[in-house]
């Protein structure tokens with residue numbers, strides 16, 4: 064790979080992610096961005112973000128920011144784009160109207176496009192006739208105004224659109240990296256609109272102009288764009304511009320084969336962040352949904368950056384395997400070094416702890432707790448349910464039926480005595496001896512002295528101190544909570560069982 068060879072699929076390719084800011088990007092859309100980024104970086108190229116906002120009616124305020132946030136959360140950075148600039152800017156289509164007008168003029172002068180003054184009613188009539196005559200739908204040859212007259216009428220303010228003069232006969236052949244040559248019969252195509260009556264370009268026109276202007280070498284997008292491919296190929300040819308390489312990826316399907324619904328994962332990337340997924344596990348998962356390398360499942364970022372190749376993505380539709388994503392997330396959580404996990408945990412708890420808990424959350428407390436739960440959670444959002452009792456001062460005493468399970472059923476007074484004695488014994492531990500080992504010894508001895516198995520006593524101690532039947536390791540938890548609070552919780556549980 065060198066700078067003096069022409070750009071190609073594998074030499075300094077330029078790829079773009081061109082979202083329309085009409086909402087939050089969902090996983091299928093972001094997967095294309097991730098793949099484009101990886102391919103560009105693997106081969107020493109550039110990754111560009113371009114906002115395609117020419118459909119002003121559908122643009123949503125703030126969507127651009129959320130698109131950027133989604134990518135950055137995943138750790139995907141771009142070399143050129145709306146907020147970072149670059150030599151081919153602006154990277155927002157609504158700021159490039161002069162470019163589109165300059166380009167359309169080139170085609171008008173060559174009579175490769177035509178102004179169309181047809182009224183909506185006339186176009187409806189044409190469509191209705193096509194339906195009746197079973198002709199492929201699409202506006203063709205609806206009018207043909209002399210170019211000089213057309214320019215005069217347009218200049219005088221008469222509403223018009225600019226349409227491509229699509230050939231009526233022959234075939235248009237376009238290549239797809241994954242599928243090879245695809246042929247389209249020209250008579251099935253329409254004289255598609257390039258400039259709308261409001262002066263804005265259509266997607267078809269703007270993206271072709273921009274892909275050329277921004278020197279994009281490889282376009283990857285969803286297979287739903289294949290039917291538009293002949294239009295894009297014809298436009299590139301009309302300009303005399305070199306077509307980029309195209310790779311249309313199969314869509315991600317729901318388990319069972321249907322359309323990916325919200326329930327199955329058609330969520331936005333930021334929702335995954337809210338739901339407790341780590342960026343690295345989602346990145347890994349997205350890459351694997353439609354691409355693979357041998358039998359490997361876990362890929363570090365560096366491995367992805369050195370192995371991913373757009374030419375290896377699979378043609379078969381990938382299934383969104385939610386269980387795999389969860390499994391990956393748990394695996395990633397467990398593999399984090401303790402400092403990184405503690406940092407992620409702190410950030411998560413700051414979101415999830417009740418509002419009356421002071422922020423920032425005590426870092427050293429989180430560092431003590433983190434090792435107790437790192438092996439036990441699958442999602443970062445699981446943490447709060449396991450650890451809230453470290454912060455919440457009034458841990459509610461659970462209802463008796465949750466407290467007095469198994470051996471203790473109907474033995475409230477006995478349980479109360481066992482707990483209040485445990486409190487007394489823990490209280491007797493000196494501050495210098497307050498540690499996990501000592502707490503364990505004291506509680507085990509206490510169980511033995513009253514004729515209980517350790518587990519029988521510990522189950523009610525756990526519930527009393529943590530408010531839960533399942534908690535992080537008990538002795539460590541008691542140590543971290545501290546003597547005062549542990550004793551207080553044991554006493555109040557004893558009181559409530561005696562009541």
Ligand code: GLU
Nearest residue numbers: 081082083115270283284
């Ligand atoms: N703006 C289009 C979209 O959001 C981009 C399609 C393409 O990549 O060419 O789907």
